[in-house]
Amino acid sequence: MEKYKLYINGEWVESSSGEYYDDMNPYTGEVFAQVANATEEDVRKAIDAAQAAFPIWREVPPAEKRRLLIRCAEILERRLDEISGILAAETGAAGPFAKFQAMNTPEFFREAASQVFMVSGEIIPADMPGQTGMVWRQPVGVVGSISPWNAALLLAVRAIVFPIAYGNTCVLKTSEASSVAGGVIIAQIFEEAGFPPGVLNVILTGPGRSTMVGDILTSDKRVRRMTFTGSTAVGRRLAVQCAENLKKICLELGGNDPTLILKDADLDLAVNAACFGRFMHQGQVCMNTKRIIVEKSIADEFIERFTAKVKSLKYGDPSEPDTIVGPLINQSQMDKLVAQVEHAIEQGAELKCGGGHQGLVYEPTVLILKEDMDLAHEETFGPVANILIAESDEDALRIANDSDYGLSSGVITQDIGKAIDFAEALESGCCHINDSSLGDDPHAPLGGMKDSGYGKNGMYAIDEFTEIRWVTMQRKPNHYLF
Numbered sequence: 001m002e003k004y005k006l007y008i009n010g011e012w013v014e015s016s017s018g019e020y021y022d023d024m025n026p027y028t029g030e031v032f033a034q035v036a037n038a039t040e041e042d043v044r045k046a047i048d049a050a051q052a053a054f055p056i057w058r059e060v061p062p063a064e065k066r067r068l069l070i071r072c073a074e075i076l077e078r079r080l081d082e083i084s085g086i087l088a089a090e091t092g093a094a095g096p097f098a099k100f101q102a103m104n105t106p107e108f109f110r111e112a113a114s115q116v117f118m119v120s121g122e123i124i125p126a127d128m129p130g131q132t133g134m135v136w137r138q139p140v141g142v143v144g145s146i147s148p149w150n151a152a153l154l155l156a157v158r159a160i161v162f163p164i165a166y167g168n169t170c171v172l173k174t175s176e177a178s179s180v181a182g183g184v185i186i187a188q189i190f191e192e193a194g195f196p197p198g199v200l201n202v203i204l205t206g207p208g209r210s211t212m213v214g215d216i217l218t219s220d221k222r223v224r225r226m227t228f229t230g231s232t233a234v235g236r237r238l239a240v241q242c243a244e245n246l247k248k249i250c251l252e253l254g255g256n257d258p259t260l261i262l263k264d265a266d267l268d269l270a271v272n273a274a275c276f277g278r279f280m281h282q283g284q285v286c287m288n289t290k291r292i293i294v295e296k297s298i299a300d301e302f303i304e305r306f307t308a309k310v311k312s313l314k315y316g317d318p319s320e321p322d323t324i325v326g327p328l329i330n331q332s333q334m335d336k337l338v339a340q341v342e343h344a345i346e347q348g349a350e351l352k353c354g355g356g357h358q359g360l361v362y363e364p365t366v367l368i369l370k371e372d373m374d375l376a377h378e379e380t381f382g383p384v385a386n387i388l389i390a391e392s393d394e395d396a397l398r399i400a401n402d403s404d405y406g407l408s409s410g411v412i413t414q415d416i417g418k419a420i421d422f423a424e425a426l427e428s429g430c431c432h433i434n435d436s437s438l439g440d441d442p443h444a445p446l447g448g449m450k451d452s453g454y455g456k457n458g459m460y461a462i463d464e465f466t467e468i469r470w471v472t473m474q475r476k477p478n479h480y481l482f
Contacts, residue, residue, distance in 0.1 A: 002033045004180060006042055006204055007187035009049035010197025016041040021206025023179050026092040026327040026360050027318055033090070035179040037206045043171070043216045046201035050142040050169040051222045053198025058139050058167040060196070062116040065165060069113035071193040072161075073106035079185075083153065085319070087181050091152050092360070094318040094326040097281040101154045104442075108154065111442035111458065112161035118462055119166050130476040136469045139167030141224040143465060144217035146210075146238075148230045149329055150284045150381075152178030155229050156186055158442075160200060162461035163225070171201045171223070173213045177329050179204040218242050218249075225465055226250070229286070232405075232451050250455030250464040252448060254379045255407030256290045257437035258400040260422065261302060262393050262413040263295040269434065270412045271306050274385070277410065277436025279313060279364055282325045282383040284333075286452075287408040289437045290380055292387045293396045299389045306366065307352045310385065313364045325383045327360035334360050337382035341365065344375040344386075354384070371399060379405065393418065401427045406449030408437040428452075 003020060005012040019037040024030070076083070080102045087098040119137050126133035145159035152174065160170045174182035187202040205213060214234075217223050218241035226249040228238050235253040242249040259277055261270045277289030294302050318326030328334045334357065344367055345351060354365030365384040369376045375386060390396035393413075400409060409428040412435075413419050423431040429448040432439050440446055447456040455464050 001031060002180075003035075004033055004184045004204070005036045006038055006046075007184070007191070007200070007202040008042065008046050009053075009201065010191070015039060021176070023090065023177070024330075025089050026177075026329050029359070033180055035204050035206070037209065038203045038213070040212060040216060043203055043213055044220075046171045046203050047142060047216075047220055047222055049198035049201050050171050053196060054139075054141050054169045056196060057164075057169055057199050060167075062119075065116045065167075066113040068193050068195055069109045069116070069161065069165060072189050073109035073113075075189045075192050076102070076106045076109070083181070083185060086185065087153060088318040088326070090181050091149055091178050092318050092327040092329060093281060094323045095321050096324065098318070101151060105154045105157050108157050108161050108442045112165035115162065115459070115462065116165050119466060126472060128472070128474075128478065130474055130478070132473045132475060134471045134473070136471055137462070137466045138469060140465060140467050141168060142222050143168045143170050143225045143227065144223045145170050145172045146214065146217070146226070146228045146230065147172065147174045147182055149175035149178040149182065150281065150286070152182035153185065156182040158457055159227050159229065160186070162457065163227070163465040164199060166462060166466050168225070168465055169199050171203060171217065173203045173205070173210070173217070176206050176210065214238055215241070218247060219245055221245070223247070227455070227464070228252075232453075235453055248464070250447075250457075250461075251453030252286065252407070252446070252455070252457070253451065253453035254405060255286045255448065255452050256377065256379050256403045256405040257287055257408045257410075257428070258291040258293050258403075259289040259410035259436050260396045260400055260412065261292065261294045261298070262396065262411070262415070262418070263297045264414045265298070265412040266414065267298065267302060267305060270302060271309055273410065273412060273434075273436040274306060275309050275313075277438040278385045279310070279325055279383050280438055282328060282362070284329065284381050285438060287438045287440065289410065290386065291376065291400070292385060293390050293399050294387060295393060295396060296389050296391055303352065303366075303368065303387060306385070306387075310364045310366050311353050315361055315364060315383070325361070325364050328362060328382055329360075331360065333381055334362065337362060337380065337384065340375055340378060340380060341367070341384060344369065344373055347373045349373060349375065371402070377403065393422075397422055397425055401425070403427075404451040407452035408432070408439070410435050410437040
C-alpha cells in the first residue's frame with residue numbers, strides 16, 4: 001500500500017503529528033492509500049513557504065513561467081493511463097470520465113501558459129498637466145485553493161494554474177476523498193517540471209479537518225485571495241469568513257442545471273445529450289443535467305426513448321472499460337441520494353427504471369417529477385435523471401429559472417432564433433445550445449449566478465487573481481495649491 005506525504009516548500013514531508021489516514025476505494029471498500037493528515041502547524045508552514053516564494057516567483061520572466069506550465073502538460077500526458085487508473089480507484093471515476101479528466105487537464109496548463117503575458121497594463125488619460133496616468137495589473141501574493149473530489153484532477157489543476165500563471169503562489173487543499181488524484185499527482189508534476197520551491201504547496205487532511213484548513217486560509221492575512229469549488233453550504237460559509245477579513249473569493253458552487261428539450265428538437269440528439277449530461281461520472285458533477293425539462297407534445301416519445309437508453313448503461317466496476325456508471329464517492333452521498341429518491345416516490349414521482357443500489361453503486365434511474373416535489377428543487381449528486389414536463393416552451397423556460405441555483409443550462413431546439421432568446425433569458429452562468437448543460441473549456445469564463453457562486457475561470461480568471469493599481473508619473477513639476 002502506498003503512503004503519501006505533504007508537499008511543502010518543494011519537499012515531501014510528514015505531518016507534524018506523524019498521523020496518516022486511510023483513503024478509501026469507493027467501489028471495493030478497501031484502503032486505496034494512506035495519506036499524511038495535516039495539522040494546523042502544517043497549514044501555517046505551507047503559507048510560510050508560499051509567502052517566501054512569492055517575491056521570487058513574481059519576478060520569474062513570463063517566458064519561463066510559460067515553459068514550466070507547458071512542461072507540466074507534457075508530463076501529465078505521459079502519465080495519462082496511470083492517472084486514469086488512479087482516478088478510477090480513488091474516486092470511482094468510470095472510464096469515460098477518468099479519460100476525459102486525464103486528457104483535458106493538460107489543456108488547462110496550456111491555457112494558463114498562454115496567459116502569462118496578460119498581466120499587463122495601459123495608459124489612461126490624466127487631468128493634471130504634465131502627468132502620465134497608468135494602470136498596472138499585478139499578482140496579489142498567496143492564493144488559497146480548495147478543490148473538490150468529483151473532478152479531482154481537473155478542478156484542482158484549474159484552482160492553481162491560473163493564479164500561478166499570473167505570478168502568485170498557492171496553497172492547495174483537496175478533498176480527503178481525492179488526496180492522490182487531486183493533490184499528490186499535481187505536486188509530483190510540479191516537482192518534475194522544475195518549479196521553484198514554495199510556488200505550489202499541497203495540504204492533505206483526513207475526515208474532520210477540512211474546516212480547520214478553511215478557517216486558517218480565510219483568516220490568515222498573508223493569504224490574499226481564495227478560490228473554492230464545492231457545495232453551496234460550504235461556499236457560503238467561506239464567503240462570510242472572507243468578507244469578515246476583506247478577502248476576495250472565487251466560488252463555483254452547486255447547481256440544479258436544466259436541459260430544455262423543445263418540441264422541435266432532434267430527438268436522437270436530445271436523448272443522447274440528456275443521457276450524457278445526466279450520467280457522466282454517475283451524476284456527480286456540478287454541471288450535470290439535474291433537470292430534464294421536456295415540452296408536453298413530445299414528452300411521451302422522449303421518455304420512452306430516453307428510458308431505453310438509460311437501461312442500456314452498464315454500471316458497476318469503474319475499472320472495466322465499458323462501465324459508464326461507477327460508485328458514488330461515499331456512504332454519506334449514497335444515504336442522501338436514497339432518501340431523496342424515496343421521498344420523491346412518496347410524493348408521487350413515477351419511477352421509470354432503476355431505483356436500486358448495491359454497495360455504493362446506484363442503478364441508473366429515471367424519475368418523472370412534478371414541480372411541487374422537493375426533488376425538483378434540490379441538487380442530486382447521483383445517477384438519477386429527473387424529468388419535468390412543460391406545457392409550452394415558455395413554460396419550460398419558467399420552470400428552468402424557478403431555482404435558487406444558476407450554474408449551467410442547455411437548450412435543444414432547431415429554431416436558432418428561439419435558442420438565442422432562451423440563452424439570453426436563462427438564469428445561469430453558461431448556456432449550451434443544442435447540447436446538454438455539461439460542458440467546460442479551459443479558456444471559457446465558467447462561473448455561476450445566484451446560489452451557484454460568483455467569479456470566473458479561464459480567460460477571465462485574471463480578474464480574480466490580480467490586483468489593478470493606478471500609478472501616476474509627473475513629467476514636469478506639479479503646481480500645488482499651497
